[in-house]
Amino acid sequence: MWVRFCERWFGLLLILGLACLPFFLDKYTQFVVNLILVYVTVGIGLNFLLGYTGQFAFAHAALMGIGAYTVGLLTTRLGISFWIALPLAGVAAAAIGGIGALPALRMKRAYLALVTLAFAELIQWVLIRWKDVTLGTDGVSIRPPRFFDYALKGDYKIFWLILVVTVIMYVIARRLTESRIGRSWVAVRENEIVAQCNGINVTATKLVVFMVSAFYAGIGGGLFAATLGYIVPDGFGLLQLVLHFSIVVIGGMGSVFGGVIGSLLLTTLPELLREYPQALELIYGILLCIFIIFMPTGIAGFLKQWRVLPPEVMSRNWQALRDRPRPEKRS
């Protein structure tokens, strides 16, 4: 109960604090903060797949592109409201991710990686070549979303929108990972045969996680489009994917906090290294290696070990159990 209480009130304070940020930050810092929040959603989504269910799939950046393009094309070319386009971005990514997952459901490791990578390339190819719809490499400019008669124009105003959506996505993620669904993801990751023996429909579980993960990528992509105001197919390629993987691995696999920590760190890092762009990929690579070898559970895992962060996954049951008296020992 105590942990939950702390988390709730600390979370609320944090949100209030964050909401005041635009009054203190300069325009550029505000833009970086917006990006961090966007990557929280994206990172949490990939973590469902990679960290919780252990599926090495490489289509996350492309699915984020689907979300970004759904928002971009629906709002600018069809004049649909951003508030309808954003959920649709999630749904479109989930649908396409689900279709892409169908052949991938029975595959593992390297095969899964290859199939999803090819699928991602296919999506990017469509974004570039289907010029009549996507405008190809010219890219799409996104009009700022409107809140009633008020245009959310500029980094300061769009921030509140992103903050609200991110908080919603975060809360859903926490609920999901503590639910039956989240537990079945973990069971599939740990051992598919045992999961089967425990009554889990492994194929359905994987399909669900692929779709939920894609939904998060889509929403993240939609927010990304709104933040940048301009998107090109190239933005959702390999570098984007490496960034997503770094967020999850360095932040902490199998942890919702991990997505937050990872995006905070890895969005700030390139901004700090603006003057040495060639060093960036090198640093990503070295960091990934270091974390995979020495800290496989990432920063979040490390902090949980030192009890800075509360335990996750199934913690709810854990609490319930602790409230009950333990059965007496028999001699």
Place this chain on the structure above:
Amino acid sequence: MLTVTDLEAGYGSIKVLRGIGFTVPAGKVVALLGGNGAGKTTTMKTIAGIVAATAGQVEFDGRRIEREPSHRIFARGLALVPQGRELFPEMTVIENLELGGLARRSTTEIAAGIAGVFAQFPRLAERAHQRAATLSGGEQQMLATGRALMSRPKLLLLDEPTTGLGPLIVAELIRIVRELNRGGQTILLVEQNVRMALAVADYVYIIRTGEIVAESEAAKLSDRDEMFRSYLG
């Protein structure tokens, strides 16, 4: 409770089960005895729906289940403890049990289930927050069994629980299985360990190269029985 008739199954072109048939009455412990490669584990996996049956019938609780997927069979109340006590090694004892309780809906139900398992296996309660990989072989078997019991199965399938365990722990397992059965649990046990099987089973079938070659009430057999031993090979 469980009736298996002319069951056939295999892997690819290799046929492992060649028409196996036996019954497990409610409230009883039935053992399938056989040597390596006799088809014991395949029988268990086929009943649980993990390996597909190519012919024959499996009737559980009045329903044909041989065409159903494993998760539906599980939901009907049939839980398999796989060979080699496969656990989630990096997770704690409690977390392993929670994952066995996926079929249960509410948190309080899961907590009650865990408390029940802990009452059955006090050793697990002592190790509640230890990682499963750090448990001894006997404790791991208890945990695997406890995890299966979390779903409150009507029929519990135990696939070679004694593999790699010392005699003292086997004696402990015998006690546990008897105790579960006294509580009304129906159990189908697969074993190579004749002593274990005869100590707990009401009825014994002997399986060899995918066929039932002999059957008897356990009370009428002894592990020194010549004919009996020759079948086991």
